[in-house]
Structures are given as structure tokens and as C-alpha cells.
Amino acid sequence: MRVVESINRALHDLMEADLQLVVMGEDVLDPYGGAFKVTKGLSTAYQDRVWTTPISEGGIVGMATGMALKGRPVIVELMFGDFIALAADQIINHAAKFRWMYNDQVEVPIIIRAPMGGRRGYGPTHSQSLEKHFCGVPGLTVSATHEYADPGALLHRALASRSPHLIIENKVMYSRPVFGAAALPRPPDADIVILTYGGCVEHAVAAAKKLVEEEEIATTVVAVEQLSPFPCEDVLSQVGRCSRVVAVEEGSPGWGFASECARALIGRVRHFSALAGPDHPIPSSREWEDDLLPGVDAIQAACIDLFKKG
Amino acid sequence: MNELAIRKDGDIPASSFGELKLVPPSALQNLTLPQAERTLLGFELPTVARLYQQMILIRLVEERLLELFSQGLLFGTTHTSIGQEANAVGVINALDRDRDIVWSNHRCHGHFIAYSGEVEGLIAEIMGRVxxxxxxxxxxxxxxxxxxxSNGxxxxxxxxxxxxxxxxxxxxxVAVVFLGDGTMGExxxxxxxxxxxxxxxxxLFVVEDNEIAQTTPKNLTVSGSIIARAEPFGIRTFAYDGNDPVEICELAQEAVGYVRAEGRPCWLYLRTERIGPHSKGDDTRPALRLEQARARDPIPPMRQRVADFEEIDAFCRSTVDRAVESAAAAAMARG
Structure with a gap:
């Protein structure tokens, strides 16, 4: 099963199980089924509860928040994750705040699905990884699915929690197979642990394989699914006694995933380094984009550097 | 005062929300008390008196809030709706409190009181009490x-x-959302x-146009017509300029009736006046403009129409006094 099928199957199952659930987003209706085909078949099966919306990200996230507040859970698809900036006020000052601010009198079961990431040549405003700007928002859970987890199960858990979730998907990942957690490299007594998430996981896994084959450096890949609140204890236990950690993310450097990993690991590891995307917008040129985003070669090189430090 | 002549029986039904309230057994036993419990929102009163009671309750609560601020007993900020009470009671009393939904903004006390009558809960909330x-x-x-x-x-x-x-x-x-002329920029x-x-x-989108956004007059921030804004979206529009709560309530009833029956949105424009400051002591309007605003205070004309307004005032004042006392005695919220 591919990632897109796992998510699509979960959407169908959730719509069937919860007659109040609404799925909405831009161009989500059949025969198109969404820009990345994640909602394919959904509007045919559940005509009344799959809504195509105006191009109005702030408005639709706000509308979905109001519906969720009054008992109708909503899964919102943002066509491109980049557009989430338009909905920032609704997420930060409305959906995420209501439950606590109103003294736990209400709940807001809303899921926002956001395809993020580059490596498709979409250029500066359609290739970003903006999730870090929404991490650390109280009342909001941010997760990033990957092919070594169960993308569909994440949706089920998020809806069951009856609280606002932002789920980061990855444009390139949609067409990749779901491998499951057992396929992640986890050698005993690893020399290095790579901490990463989302679209970078596949590159980290490929780098880990090369490291063990070419350099005999035993490398574990920890794919973090829930980004915020950051699962410190889980990350610490997965790093275990390994003293070298490389954090890898595709977004811009600083104030992000690597910073959060470092915070969790303070005093626990000897060597730490971080790889991120560029500190400028992502260029449209495919080759240039590949040079800038952390790929297999860059991750491998970062691990070798760290290994050499002792 | 000929109050019953003004009231249009059956026009504005008292909400069943009020009727749900149980009469305490002690009241039933005491024959010197009225037969029905006196409600803070005046559900048992004729329309004009009911709307007046709600307006004066809002006014007294907000005047007290400003006092408490000046005495250093409140902190943060508070936005009073002094002068705009007719909108709050007019619109809210056109709703079915059992099922309709109200969304209000930073200037929400009036809407809140007219909806809930929860004066003590409001004052305690603003005083940061558990x-x-x-x-x-x-x-x-x-x-x-x-x-x-409400949200800020x-x-x-x-x-x-x-x-x-x-x-x-x-x-x-039906859901109602209160906006202001200042919100037209969003x-x-x-x-x-x-x-x-x-x-x-x-x-139902309700725009309370008080012609000022914090300290900035409308002519510096709002282009075109506020009344005409919704019609191009295919949204039916009502507009009113008068500050009479009974007329506002009748208009709001028509608007709410349309929204409920047709399942369509509606835009209700209400020209009003903010007599008080934006929050506390931040009113920079010229004296003449303030005088114009005060001349449109909706309370004095209502006193001409409610014979026993002094008794209603006393009832509301004692309610506010008790609410403040009770809130002050409660523990500060500390998590």
C-alpha cells in the first residue's frame, strides 16, 4: 500500500464510522480528488459531507473550527502546506485556544492536513516546510507522517483525540510504499542516531544503509512522528546510550526540529550536529533544490564528520 | 406609564431559557413574595420593561467595572459597550436562547449579559476569580x-x-456574530x-457601527458603504439608525426569522454610539462629538416608557452590588 492509499483508506473509514464528519478543502471533489489525489473517491461515496471550498484558507479553517466546536468534526485539506500561513490566526487564536480558554467547556475536533516539502521543483511558495511555525502552539498537536509508520492510523488517532491536530504530509512521500516501523534501521549499539521526521526519513534510511555498507558505521534512524508537543522521553529512550546524534530536517535552519532535539538531549550525548534546508527561499531549479535540501549524500557526510569527532 | 400599550403582545416571546429556571421552594412557601421568581433578564416582564431591565443591568455592570478599574481592583483591559446596550438587548432577545449561537468580540459584556444574565460569573471572570x-x-x-x-x-x-x-x-x-465598523478592515x-x-x-452578521475604532474615526479607515458590503455576496441586508431597543428587536426578529426560515445569511447594520472610552480613559474624541454621542444614549428615552424604572434600577443595582461582593470574596484563579 502506498502512503496516499493509506490516508485515503483512513478517510473513507472515518467518514463511514462518523456520520457527523465533514471533509473539506480546495478541489477535493471527484473526479479530481484533490491536488495530490488524497481524497479520491470520497465525494462520490459521501456526497453531502465532502465539500469543495473557495480559495479561502483562513475562512475554511475558521469555518471548520466553528463546526467542530458545535459537534461536527472536520478534516480540512490544505492544497499546499505553504498556504497554512493564511490560516495561522484561525489555528493559533481560535482552534487551539478555545478548549483551554473556555475552561474546558468545549472541544474542537479538527484535523488540518498539510502537504509540505520540496524536491518537486515547485519553487519558493509551494515547496516549504512551515510546520515549525506551528510547533509549540499550546492546544495544537503537530504530527508528520512517514512511510515507516502508519499514515492512516495517525488520522484515526488524531480524530479520536477530539482536539486540534495539524498533520504534515509530504508531497513526494504520497507515492511511496508504507514500509512500517520494523523496516527502520535499528542496529544494536549504534554508532550514530539520526533523528528526523516526515519527508527526510527516506533519505536518512538510505544514508544509514550506505553508512553501514560503505563505512561500517552502525546507524539508527529515529523517525519522530509527533513533532509538538515534542516527545522528549520517547526520543531519549530511542537514542539510548548512543553518544552521537544528527538531527535532520528539510525546513529552514534554526528555531526548529534540531533545536528541539538538542533541548531534549542536553547533557545526554557527546556530539550533536544538525542538517536543515537553506536559509533563503527554495529555488525552482530542480538540481539547485536537490543541492540545498538535506539528501542522502549530505546526511551521510554529516554522520561521517560526527563519527570522526570521537 | 402606559407600558402595555407600547408592548406588542406575542411579538417578542420570552425565551423558554428563562422558564427552565426552577422557583426555589422557599419562594413558594412565602406568600408575601411574588408568585413567580423575578428573573435577572426580566423574562416575566412585558417587552419594553424587559428590554429596559437588561439594558440598565448592562449599563450598571459596566459602570461598576470602570469604577473597579479606577480603584485598582481590576487589571488587564476591559471594553465597555456603554451607549450600545440597545443593540445587545434588541438582537439577543430576538433569538431562541435554547438553540441559537452567539459570537461576540472584545466589546462583549452587553451581548453576554443579555444572553445569559450571568452577572456574577462575568464580574468574577473579569476579576480573575475561580x-x-x-x-x-x-x-x-x-x-x-x-x-x-467571545474572542478578542x-x-x-x-x-x-x-x-x-x-x-x-x-x-x-441560527448563529449571530457581532462585528464593528473597525472590523471592516479584516x-x-x-x-x-x-x-x-x-x-x-x-x-446573522450584526455590524455595530459606532463610528470609531479605538481612537481612530471611521472616515480614516472605512471606505465605501458598510451597509452595502454584503449585498454583492447575495446576502440580504437590513439597516437601522435609531438606538431604540424595541425597534432593533423587531428588526432583528425579522432578520433572524429570515435566516432561520431560508437557511441563508443576513447582514444587519446598526448605527450606534459608544459613549464610553475604547477601554479605560482612552477617549480622544472632541467634546462636541462626545456630546453628540451622549445625546443618543438609549437609556433616557426608555425611562420615559417604563413606569417603574427606579424599582428596576434598584433591583439591578443590588444584583451588581452582590455580584461584586461575591466575586471579591472568591479566590483568585491561580491554576
Whole structure:
């Protein structure tokens, strides 16, 4: 099963199980089924509860928040994750705040699905990884699915929690197979642990394989699914006694995933380094984009550097 | 005073929300007390007296809040609606409190009191007490009680109200969202008009135009016509300039009736006056303009129409006194 099928199957199952659930987003209706085909078949099966919306990200996230507040859970698809900036006020000052601010009198079961990431040549405003700007928002859970987890199960858990979730998907990942957690490299007594998430996981896994084959450096890949609140204890236990950690993310450097990993690991590891995307917008040129985003070669090189430090 | 002649019987039904209240057994036993419990929102009163009682209750609560501020007993900020009470009681009394939904903004006390009558919960909330309506978490502009909500973000509440309306459309509920002339600058409002019309949301947008946004007059910030803003979205529009709560209530009833029956949004423009400051002591308007605003105070004309207004005032004043005492005695919320 591919990632897109796992998510699509979960959407169908959730719509069937919860007659109040609404799925909405831009161009989500059949025969198109969404820009990345994640909602394919959904509007045919559940005509009344799959809504195509105006191009109005702030408005639709706000509308979905109001519906969720009054008992109708909503899964919102943002066509491109980049557009989430338009909905920032609704997420930060409305959906995420209501439950606590109103003294736990209400709940807001809303899921926002956001395809993020580059490596498709979409250029500066359609290739970003903006999730870090929404991490650390109280009342909001941010997760990033990957092919070594169960993308569909994440949706089920998020809806069951009856609280606002932002789920980061990855444009390139949609067409990749779901491998499951057992396929992640986890050698005993690893020399290095790579901490990463989302679209970078596949590159980290490929780098880990090369490291063990070419350099005999035993490398574990920890794919973090829930980004915020950051699962410190889980990350610490997965790093275990390994003293070298490389954090890898595709977004811009600083104030992000690597910073959060470092915070969790303070005093626990000897060597730490971080790889991120560029500190400028992502260029449209495919080759240039590949040079800038952390790929297999860059991750491998970062691990070798760290290994050499002792 | 010939109050019954003004009241139009059956025009404005008292909400069953009030009728749900149980009469305490002690009141039934004491034959010197009235037969029915006296409600803070005056559900047992004829329309004019009921609307007056709610207005004066709002006025007294907000005047007391400003006093408490000057005495250093309140902190943060508070936005009073002194002068705008007719809008609050006119619109809220046109609703079915059992099922309809209200979204209000930073200037929400009037709407809240008219909806809930929870004076003590409001004052305690603003004083940051555990007995506050949101346990001291929300404060002045973040209130939640049954289907009443407020939030301090301009315009952001508009799409949320559209969603609330859609969620409860099958139950015949209507959502009302209060906006101001200052909110007309927010893009969320126009996205909401479009969404409400496209999806057929039973939502009533109420614009309270007091011609000033904090300290900036409307002519510096609002272009074109506020009244004409919604019509191009295919949204029916009502407009009123008069500050009479009975007339506002009748107009709001017509608007709410349309929204409920047709499952369509509606735009209700109300020209009003903010007599008090934006929050506390920040009124920079010239004396003449303030005088004009005070001349449109909706309370004095109502006193001409309610014979026993002094008795109503006393009842409301004692309610506010007790609420402040009770709130002051409660513990500060500390988490």
C-alpha cells in the first residue's frame, strides 16, 4: 500500500464510522480528488459531507473550527502546506485556544492536513516546510507522517483525540510504499542516531544503509512522528546510550526540529550536529533544490564528520 | 406609564431559557413574595420593561467595572459597550436562547449579559476569580457560556460563527456574530460573507457601527458603504439608525426569522454610539462629538416608557452590588 492509499483508506473509514464528519478543502471533489489525489473517491461515496471550498484558507479553517466546536468534526485539506500561513490566526487564536480558554467547556475536533516539502521543483511558495511555525502552539498537536509508520492510523488517532491536530504530509512521500516501523534501521549499539521526521526519513534510511555498507558505521534512524508537543522521553529512550546524534530536517535552519532535539538531549550525548534546508527561499531549479535540501549524500557526510569527532 | 400599550403582545416571546429556571421552594412557601421568581433578564416582564431591565443591568455592570478599574481592583483591559446596550438587548432577545449561537468580540459584556444574565460569573471572570464564567482563564473578552462565545481577535470570529451556524443548521439554529465598523478592515469578514453565502449558513452578521475604532474615526479607515458590503455576496441586508431597543428587536426578529426560515445569511447594520472610552480613559474624541454621542444614549428615552424604572434600577443595582461582593470574596484563579 502506498502512503496516499493509506490516508485515503483512513478517510473513507472515518467518514463511514462518523456520520457527523465533514471533509473539506480546495478541489477535493471527484473526479479530481484533490491536488495530490488524497481524497479520491470520497465525494462520490459521501456526497453531502465532502465539500469543495473557495480559495479561502483562513475562512475554511475558521469555518471548520466553528463546526467542530458545535459537534461536527472536520478534516480540512490544505492544497499546499505553504498556504497554512493564511490560516495561522484561525489555528493559533481560535482552534487551539478555545478548549483551554473556555475552561474546558468545549472541544474542537479538527484535523488540518498539510502537504509540505520540496524536491518537486515547485519553487519558493509551494515547496516549504512551515510546520515549525506551528510547533509549540499550546492546544495544537503537530504530527508528520512517514512511510515507516502508519499514515492512516495517525488520522484515526488524531480524530479520536477530539482536539486540534495539524498533520504534515509530504508531497513526494504520497507515492511511496508504507514500509512500517520494523523496516527502520535499528542496529544494536549504534554508532550514530539520526533523528528526523516526515519527508527526510527516506533519505536518512538510505544514508544509514550506505553508512553501514560503505563505512561500517552502525546507524539508527529515529523517525519522530509527533513533532509538538515534542516527545522528549520517547526520543531519549530511542537514542539510548548512543553518544552521537544528527538531527535532520528539510525546513529552514534554526528555531526548529534540531533545536528541539538538542533541548531534549542536553547533557545526554557527546556530539550533536544538525542538517536543515537553506536559509533563503527554495529555488525552482530542480538540481539547485536537490543541492540545498538535506539528501542522502549530505546526511551521510554529516554522520561521517560526527563519527570522526570521537 | 402606559407600558402595555407600547408592548406588542406575542411579538417578542420570552425565551423558554428563562422558564427552565426552577422557583426555589422557599419562594413558594412565602406568600408575601411574588408568585413567580423575578428573573435577572426580566423574562416575566412585558417587552419594553424587559428590554429596559437588561439594558440598565448592562449599563450598571459596566459602570461598576470602570469604577473597579479606577480603584485598582481590576487589571488587564476591559471594553465597555456603554451607549450600545440597545443593540445587545434588541438582537439577543430576538433569538431562541435554547438553540441559537452567539459570537461576540472584545466589546462583549452587553451581548453576554443579555444572553445569559450571568452577572456574577462575568464580574468574577473579569476579576480573575475561580468563580468566573471561565474560571479566570478568559477574562473580559474570552467568555463562554452554553452557546455564547467571545474572542478578542477582530474578524477572526466571523468564519467560526459561519461554521457554528452550519453545524447546527439541521436543528433550526441560527448563529449571530457581532462585528464593528473597525472590523471592516479584516479580510476574514469578507471570506466569511462568501463562505456563508456559498454554503447557505444561517448566520446573522450584526455590524455595530459606532463610528470609531479605538481612537481612530471611521472616515480614516472605512471606505465605501458598510451597509452595502454584503449585498454583492447575495446576502440580504437590513439597516437601522435609531438606538431604540424595541425597534432593533423587531428588526432583528425579522432578520433572524429570515435566516432561520431560508437557511441563508443576513447582514444587519446598526448605527450606534459608544459613549464610553475604547477601554479605560482612552477617549480622544472632541467634546462636541462626545456630546453628540451622549445625546443618543438609549437609556433616557426608555425611562420615559417604563413606569417603574427606579424599582428596576434598584433591583439591578443590588444584583451588581452582590455580584461584586461575591466575586471579591472568591479566590483568585491561580491554576
Amino acid at each position: 468563580t468566573g464564567i471561565c474560571g479566570g482563564r478568559g477574562g473580559s473578552q474570552h467568555l463562554c457560556f452554553r452557546n455564547f462565545h 481577535i477582530q474578524g477572526g470570529i466571523a468564519p467560526v460563527a459561519v461554521g457554528c451556524a452550519l453545524a447546527r443548521k439541521d436543528e433550526g439554529a 479580510g476574514a469578514v469578507y471570506e466569511s460573507l462568501n463562505l456563508a453565502s456559498v454554503f447557505g449558513a444561517p448566520v
